Amino acid sequence: MYLLEMNHVRKTFEDVEVLKDISLKVKEGEVVAIIGPSGSGKSTLLRCATLLETMDGGEMIYCGEHAVHSDKDGNAIYAKPDVLKKIQTYFGLVFQNFNLFPHFSVMKNVCHAPLKVQKRDKAEVEQKARELLHKMGLEEKEKQYPFQLSGGQQQRVSIARALALNPKILFFDEPTSALDPELTGEILKVIKDLAAEHMTMVIVTHEMNFARNVADHIIFMEHGVIVEEGSPEEVFHSNNPRMQEFLGKLEK
Amino acid sequence: MVEIRFEIVELINGIKDFGLYFVHMCSRLAEGMVVSVQIFFCTLFFSLLLGLVVAFGRMSKHFIVRFPTKVFISIMRGTPLMLQLLVIYFGPWFMFGMKISSGYKMTAVLIGFAINYAAYFAEIYRAGIEAIPVGQYEAAKLLGYNKAQTFIYIVMPQVIKRIVPPVANETITLVKDTSLAYTLSVIEMFTLTKQIAAAETSMMPFVVAGIFYYIFNLVVAVTFEYIEKKLGYYR
Numbered sequence: 011m012y013l014l015e016m017n018h019v020r021k022t023f024e025d026v027e028v029l030k031d032i033s034l035k036v037k038e039g040e041v042v043a044i045i046g047p048s049g050s051g052k053s054t055l056l057r058c059a060t061l062l063e064t065m066d067g068g069e070m071i072y073c074g075e076h077a078v079h080s081d082k083d084g085n086a087i088y089a090k091p092d093v094l095k096k097i098q099t100y101f102g103l104v105f106q107n108f109n110l111f112p113h114f115s116v117m118k119n120v121c122h123a124p125l126k127v128q129k130r131d132k133a134e135v136e137q138k139a140r141e142l143l144h145k146m147g148l149e150e151k152e153k154q155y156p157f158q159l160s161g162g163q164q165q166r167v168s169i170a171r172a173l174a175l176n177p178k179i180l181f182f183d184e185p186t187s188a189l190d191p192e193l194t195g196e197i198l199k200v201i202k203d204l205a206a207e208h209m210t211m212v213i214v215t216h217e218m219n220f221a222r223n224v225a226d227h228i229i230f231m232e233h234g235v236i237v238e239e240g241s242p243e244e245v246f247h248s249n250n251p252r253m254q255e256f257l258g259k260l261e262k
Numbered sequence: 263m264v265e266i267r268f269e270i271v272e273l274i275n276g277i278k279d280f281g282l283y284f285v286h287m288c289s290r291l292a293e294g295m296v297v298s299v300q301i302f303f304c305t306l307f308f309s310l311l312l313g314l315v316v317a318f319g320r321m322s323k324h325f326i327v328r329f330p331t332k333v334f335i336s337i338m339r340g341t342p343l344m345l346q347l348l349v350i351y352f353g354p355w356f357m358f359g360m361k362i363s364s365g366y367k368m369t370a371v372l373i374g375f376a377i378n379y380a381a382y383f384a385e386i387y388r389a390g391i392e393a394i395p396v397g398q399y400e401a402a403k404l405l406g407y408n409k410a411q412t413f414i415y416i417v418m419p420q421v422i423k424r425i426v427p428p429v430a431n432e433t434i435t436l437v438k439d440t441s442l443a444y445t446l447s448v449i450e451m452f453t454l455t456k457q458i459a460a461a462e463t464s465m466m467p468f469v470v471a472g473i474f475y476y477i478f479n480l481v482v483a484v485t486f487e488y489i490e491k492k493l494g495y496y497r
Contacts, residue, residue: 062400097404109401113419113497124404126415157497175405 013038013075013100013179013210014059018084020067021054022233028054029065030234038177039208043215043225047256049233052214056183059212061094062104072097073178099128102172106184108164116143116167117152120174128175133188135174137158142170162193166200180204182213198224218257222246230256277393280324287458287470294454295474301371301440301450302478306433308376313383313487320388338381344445347374371443379436390421405467423493430486437479 014036021029028051036042044052057063059070061077065086070078077097078086088094110119120139124130143149146166147166156164165185173182182201198220204211205224215221221228221242228245230238230253238253239243246257320329338346354360394417402412441452455471458464459490 038364060404098404103404105401106398107397109397110397111398111401111416113423122415126411127406155496156352159315171405 011037012036012071013040013073013145014212016055016059016068017070018068018080019058019065019070020084020086021051021058021065028234029058030256032068032228032231032234032236034236034239036210036212038178038210039191040226041122041205041224042212042227042229043221044229044231045215045218045221045256046229046231050231052231053183055231056181056212056214058070058105060101060181061098062103064088066142075132096140099175101181102117102175102177102179103181103183104165104169104172104185106187108156108161108168108188110164110171112156114155115152115158116148116154119156119167120171123171132244139170139174142173143167145203146170147196157250158195161189165189165197166194169200169204171198179210179212180214182211184214184216186215186217228241232256282469283466285464290458291451291454291467291470291474294449296453297448297450298440298443298474299478300451301375301443301448302437304372305375305379305436305440308372308380309383310429312376312380313387316380316384317391319389320384321391335381336386338378343374343378343439344442346378347371347445349441350374358428367446367448370447371446375436375439375443379432382432383429386425388431389428389478391417391426393424394420422495426486426490426493430483430490433482434479437482438475442476454470 012035012049014034016035017033019029019032020027020176032051032055034042034055044055046052055062058065065078065085067084068078069076069079069080069086075093075097076089077094079087081087088096111122114122117136119140120142122137125132126133126139140149140152143152146169148163148166148170151159151167156167159167165188169180169185185201186197194217196262198217201211201213201220202224213221213225223242225242228239228242230245230250232252238248238250240248245253248254285325316331316335319327320335321344322331323326347370351362351367355362382491398416399412402416407415440450442454443450447453451471451474454466459467
């Protein structure tokens with residue numbers, strides 16, 4: 011069974027068709043990297059998957075449960091709010107610009123949702139939060155506020171915050187685009203560690219070498235369609251001219 | 263020697279007399295001070311709450327709610343508060359022939375102040391709420407917060423921090439605006455000041471009134487400065 015299945019997803023903004031018939035499947039423990047030039051629809055796809063954006067057509071299934079199914083014309087029909095609310099708990103998202111809550115300390119950023127939304131036990135949540143912060147190398151920063159941290163540290167807090175809710179699948183929307191190369195390394199290492207623990211992840215990224223090293227499956231998107239996909243070897247040695255051009259530009 | 267001593271004694275007596283007169287004036291104005299302070303606190307309480315309701319109306323998705331709220335704010339901000347007080351006090355009589363008792367004076371003043379300031383506060387709230395980055399809402403949604411939780415835990419605390427300076431501004435204006443209650447001859451600070459100054463042809467009531475409003479506002483300013491400092495733990 012797939013953790014996430016998206017079939018024939020379509021999305022149009024005003025007159026621009028951003029996603030044209032996109033299908034993807036994510037198995038448990040798999041790391042999927044989505045690459046491609048800016049404006050290719052990668053982020054929109056991720057926003058549809060995380061219910062921040064509504065798709066116009068296609069279907070989306072999390073763990074066998076339909077978040078969206080399509081009618082006979084292929085139009086997207088969303089499940090009832092209580093179903094979506096449950097499905098919402100299956101995934102987490104790490105944003106490009108972190109979106110930490112500035113008025114919460116690091117610890118509170120991580121603990122608040124598990125306590126107030128999931129109503130979990132305080133001692134358990136705090137222990138879990140400390141473990142996560144330790145894993146992120148932030149055990150010293152518990153009491154600090156986001157503005158006191160570097161971008162890389164903020165992003166690691168936001169990863170801990172997403173993981174604290176025990177998602178089955180974690181999405182990353184260009185997690186290193188707002189960071190300098192040195193800080194980028196920190197984040198990529200954290201993601202690699204998560205991959206080693208078989209965390210299921212879908213990562214939109216511009217870091218080609220990282221995608222190559224960490225992903226089990228790479229999807230190359232352009233103009234709202236999947237141009238090429240497969241294992242890193244397949245994609246990086248693809249004969250597709252557009253793929254080669256894109257990778258070639260990166261070499262320079 | 264004797265002359266100098268005499269002058270000093272005279273000077274001391276002069277200061278003493280002035281001091282006594284000042285204290286005397288203060289005690290005569292005290293009743294007015296209490297009423298002014300009452301108007302101030304009641305207005306602040308009701309307008310800060312009502313302002314939130316108006317702000318939500320102003321930001322409503324529904325035209326039928328949003329438009330009237332917009333008109334209300336426009337009128338409240340576009341006409342003199344003094345005129346609004348007169349309309350609220352005399353309106354029921356002129357328009358509906360209702361008898362108005364003098365006990366209604368204070369009520370009319372409070373209604374007028376509360377709805378007028380609510381309009382201003384509503385716009386301050388709206389600016390504060392709309393300034394919260396959309397990413398905060400998206401992060402909250404992804405973490406499973408519902409709309410009410412998002413507003414209470416995530417949005418409101420950040421809005422409060424942002425709106426403290428403009429609210430302080432408005433509050434300082436309110437202290438001075440309480441004097442407009444004299445339009446309906448409510449016996450507050452300013453009404454008394456004018457009466458006493460006219461009756462005794464003396465400057466002293468004005469001096470006392472000036473000091474009263476100034477110190478009142480100093481307290482308001484210091485209080486808001488303290489709140490701002492308290493909220494300065496994050497950026």
